[in-house]
Amino acid sequence: MANPGIRRSAPAAPRAEPETNAPARAPGNAARGAVAMDPPAGHTMGIRDLLARLDSLAEQNYFDAPAAEATGPAPLGALADPRCYRDPLDIAGWGANGLRAMLGGMIAIREAEIALGRLVESGDVVCPVHLAVGQEAIPVGVSHNLDAADRVFGGHRSHGHYLAQGGDLDQLFAEVLGKDAGCSRGMGGSMHLFAPETGFWGSVPIVGATIPVAVGAALAAKMDGKGAVAVAYFGDGAAEEGVLHEALNMASTMKLPVLFVCENNLYASHMDIAQRQPHDSTARFAHAHGVSAMVVDGNDALAVARAAGRLIADSRAGRGPGYLEAVSYRWYGHVGPDENIDVGLRRSAEELAAWKQRDPVMRLGAAMTARGDLTDADIETMRSDAAARAAEAARQALAAPYPEARALYDHVFARRAG
Secondary structure (H helix, E strand, O other), X not given: OOOOOOOOOOOOOOOOOOOOOOOOOOOOHHHHOOOOOOOOOOOOOOHHHHHHHHHHHHHOOOOOOOOHHHHOOOOOHHHXXXXXXXXXXXXXXXXXXXXXXXXXXXHHHHHHHHHHHHHHHHOOOOOOOOOOOOOOHHHHHHHOOOOXXXXXXXXXXXXXXXXXXXXXXXXXXXXHOOOOOOOOOOOOHHHOOOEHHHOEEEEOOOOOOHHHHHHHHHHHHHHHOOOOOEEEEEEOOHHHOOHHHHHHHHHHHHOOOEEEEEEEOOOOOOOOHHHOOOOOOOHHHHHHOOOEEEEEEOOOHHHHHHHXXXXXXXXXXXXXXXXXXXXXXXXXXXXXXXXOOOOOOXXXXXXXXXXHOOOHHHHHHHHHHHHOOOOHHHHHHHHHHHHHHHHHHHHHHHHOOOOOHHHHHOOOOOOOOO
C-alpha cells in the first residue's frame, strides 16, 4: 500500500535515463477565444472597469491551465516518486576503482556538509549555509566528465560542486567561517566559493545568475578553441527565471559548449513544484530552444555521469549545448540543517523518510558490496575517515585568523598590471 504521507502520484514503471520528447504545441488563447484587454480607442479604462473585465474572464475559466495531456511534455512520473528507484545501482561495466572514487566523493561531500551544519547549530558560523545532503550524486556524476580546464559555476548551494571539482576542504571551512585562509580569502562565506585552479570559477548566489555567466564562459571557450566546456548548476526554482530562455536561445543559436544542469529537488526554496508549474519537469524549456535534453535519476551517480558524459562530449565536439535535469531531493531545508517539515510546506516527515530510502550513497554502496568490491566495514571506514577529515578542517578553520581590516578593499577594484 502506498504511504499516505507521500504526495506524489502513483509510481509508473521505472525507466532508465529517460530522455524527454519534444513537446506538442499547446493550444493558445486563440483556441479558447481571446479577449482583448485594451480599452476602446479614445477611452481610458479605470481600475473598476479592469477588475470587472478580469472577473468576466475568470467566470469564463479563461485563466484555467490547459489540460495536462494537451500541453505535451512528459511529467517526471516515477522519477519524482520516492517509492521508486530504491534498488542498488546497476554497476555492470564499471571498474571497482572508479566506483570507489565516486562513492568516496559522495561520502566526503556529505560528511563535510554535516560538519558545516554542526557549526551553524553551535553558532560558530553566522553566514547563510545552504546544504545539499541527499544530492551528492549530481556534482560527483557531472564532474566525472570534467577537468580543470573547464569552467564550472554553482549557485548558493554549491559546497558539493566545489568539492567534486577538486576544491580544497580546508579552504572551504575557512571560507564559511570568514577566515583569511578561505578560498575567497574570507570575503565570501558559504555562497561565494572560488577555485579557478580546479575549474570551479565561482558560486553565484543570485537565483539563476549561473546561467548567463556560464553562457558567457562558453562563448569564451568557443573562441579559445581548446575544447573546454562551461557548466551552469541551478535549481528548479531558477528555471523559472526568464534569463534561462535567453541563455538557452543564445547558446543554441551559437552552438556554445555549455551544459545546463538543473538540480530538480521539487521544492525550489520552499514551494512544491506542483504549486508553481503545470509540469514537474523543466526539460521542456530546453526542447523549446532546440537544446538536447536528458532527464535522469539524480540519486544515481552513474546515470548522471553517463548522461552528462554524452551531453558534454557533444558540446566538446561543437554540437552545441546540452540540458541535464537530475531529479533529487535535499534532506535539509532551504538554509541551515533544519529539515523544514513544520514551516508550512507541503513536505512531510513521511515523504522525507521515503526519499532517504533513495539515498545515493547507500544505493551505490549496496551495489558494490553485493558484487564484492567493498564490505560494509570498508564503507564505514570511508565514512569515519571523511568525518574525521571534516572535523579537522573545522578545527583548523576555527583557529585560523580573520583577514586584517586593511584587506577590506583588496578585492573590490581590479589592479592594473604595472
